[in-house]
Amino acid sequence: MSSAALIDLLQLILLTITTVVVMVVAGFKRDHGLINAVTQSGLMAALFVFVFIEPTTPLQVTPLLIFDEYSLFFANLSIIGGIGVSAMAYPYFEKHHQYNEEFYMLVLCGTLGGVVMAASNHFVSFFIGMELVSISLYALIAYPLHNAKPAKAPLEAAVKYLIMSGIASAVLLFGMALVYAMAGSFEFRALAAATSAVEAGYQPVILVGYLLMLAGVAFKLSLVPFHMWTPDVYEGAPLPVTAFLATVSKAGMIAVAMRLLLNAQAFNFGEITVVLSLLAAASMLFGNLLALMQSNIKRMLAYSSIAHLGYLLVVVIAAAAVPDLLSVEGMSYYMSAYFLMSLGGFAVVSALSTAEKELDHLLDFQGLFWRNPWLAAVMITVLLSLAGIPLTAGFIGKFYIFTTGVEGQLWFLLTMLIIGSAIGLYYYLRLIYTMLQDPNPALRDDPAKQSLPAGLHLVMAAMVLAILYLGVYPTPFIETLQSLAGAF
């Protein structure tokens, strides 16, 4: 293996080493602060080695992984997610929970899965990455289980996720098998040529394979109608894990799915565009409609994430009609914006919560703006960004969707997007309004007044600054994204 390949693998290697170190250290000394520090420094190191990686020429390392700017970008996104989740987990579990150390090991494993998916251009690495994320999540969701008084019902959520996700993986695997049986290749790019070489009579089998894979992916991305698990699992999981579910697991999946669609030229099957459009339209509409009825913030954010992945899908669908360049760029932008918003939003809820008591009801936020202006300001920025208001990253993201949608002439989807956004405004504004109301006088020991570790403040500040920066002066970031598309 060449040294260039080793450098490219450095992020994966560092994450793996950190996982092992955490495991070993926890075996000798159970110290929450220490483990958290080790995890954070491991993740930071893995994030900052990207300076040494020069991915301008894509490099295939083993048949399984490809390293290019696209993979590097999504790997970094996953690692940032891991950092955010670890920062949230520390105040959340400290004091109220006994054995916290394995939690970080699982987060590291999950992040590793995200990085693998980002670099995957092969069915095997796709599946390995996906399962790394999923299996970590089974345990992460159920993590507060041995706590005497867990805040939510983690067992229910974990079992639900285990069963549903298991089925989705099986469906995805079956789809891969069908495609492989006909095309005889696991490698995305080779699939394109192999597919066109298959006799016309057998083409439908490949199509069915793709559609089954699509169902599996749609489950992991929680697109309507594969979304049933999302609100329950989001609500039942401990908050840092919910943040992980909403960010890292989604980013890796969308990255690999986009690569598969473009490299294998799956859009040659017109049916895929149709199915994707239906998924997108249903997600935008039902995600927003159902979010309207929630009074629990976690459930509301769960449904809102369904809607946002529906928006994201519009850009992906446009890839069938517009140049890949614009579509990949738009998808990466929207994913980054969504990532920042979700992480910021869950960080605020998490800051108010502990493993024993989660303040995730709408009424818990009443008057937050006057009780703790900083937390409320973060939340308002996030919500305005989710609603797509200018000055925030969400606006430029929505602008990308509109641009690609107009160029791809997706009128139906754009109509759904406008309807969905209109509904979305209502519940985002309702939460903002609740925060602006006068504080509830019955609220005694106010959790908004407790002090938080600097790490969490740092994460929130970073998210807010990034959201505003990307909204006000996106040019440098866009230039980076433009080079991503070179991978295709």
Next chain:
Amino acid sequence: MILVWLMVILFAGGVGAWLAESSGSEHPRAVALAALLLDLFLVVLMLVAPDSMGLGAVDTVAQLGQRGDWLVLFQSDWIPRFGVSFIFGVDGLGLMLVALTVFLGLMALGAAWGEIHERSGFFYFNLLWTLAGVIGVFTALDLFLFFFFWEIMLIPMYFIIAIWGHENKEYAAMKFFIFTQVSGLLMLLSILLLVYFHYTSTNVLTFSYFQLLGTQLPASLGYWVMLGFFIAFATKLPAVPVHNWLPDAHSQAPTAGSVILAGVLLKTGAYGLIRFTIPLFPEASAQFAPIAMTLGAISILYTAKVAFGQSDLKRLIAYTSVSHMGFVLLGVYAWNAQALQGAVMTMLAHGFSAAALFMLAGGLQHRIHTRDMDQMGGFWGVAPQMAFMAMFFTVAAVGMPGLGNFVGEFLVLLGSFQVSHTITAFAALGLVVAAVYSLIVIQKVFFGKNQHNHRMADLSGMEFLCFSLMMIGLIWMGMYPQTMLDMAQPTLESLNVAFNP
């Protein structure tokens, strides 16, 4: 560059006001006053000595290759990926509206001076940011930038209504936001379609207003794209089918909020129609003009009738606003020199008279804690100064010759008469109905018996000053409208006032 400073001062002043609250709840208003006075100084400088501002502007004007007299221009790249740049500029029309914004900002400050004591830092922050957003709207000449400010001005206004509003503020704030935001998304879609077609035909990706002028769209599509713009602006104006956010927002907003809403925010809709909708889509607009003029006439008559039925003083004034903005819609779509001049005059005069009336209504509510006119009566004896001011501004709003509103409405009717006799005849009825509902207000509130024995203080010094300034403005507009007509003239000429529907 001076235009950018206008906004920077307000943005920074807003932040400063918020920070100043920690040192005393009266400090934010002083900071806000300082920022607004500084802006006023700059605006006056631009009005009095425009030559001193145009340093280097001439070159940029030549590069952009547009027509008309631009006093101040600023250009810089923003997001080259999408051909988006900062282009700010004012011509006579824009400058008058900017001046109106800053002036009414000061009036709103005067209204809030004695009223807002709670959370004053955040209040003045929002007030100044709204004004900055509005100035952005009046000066942006890049469609992306325009849309950006169009949305920016909403959020602080939402906060003003949602935090300092009256009993039904949640509903009103939400309705206001959703109406404007959704219509804004339609406009965004239209902007993108326009840019996309310009791109496919010329291979230049740009959002610049000057370059997009004259883009040829396929005829059927052009109509729809135009409609996207029209709906957004008509919602803001507002015109009849999409007007019903306004009575709620106005009646629930605090006084300063109502002043800004009625005086300034409504004008952004009219400005958008004059600056963007018609020049960008002349053919589609000509085709649409009869419908728009009919909508204008319906707005005038229908909302005047609804106003007559209100017992809530602020709601009544809100409906009369819609009625007066109907004249603007009528005048804009008649699209000849007189009607357009009239529309501009109505915008300015209505800005003054509506702002003053909302300040009076707000002042009354602050004193007797109700807006219900059935609870009022006989206030002439209790507060004679206030009653005199109310009389003056009501008469102005009705369109008494010698005051600004008369000039505007008269010119609109004169212009639109050349286009359609029928519509103009109906619209003119609006003047009669206006007299009826206005007299009702005066009679119910200031004459008759003071049944509930309300005692209240007469105008404070600050209020008296504000009202006097607005009074002088209206008299000037009525007696010597030539000042304003001359300023608007070059703008209107450059807009190709030629098409005849």
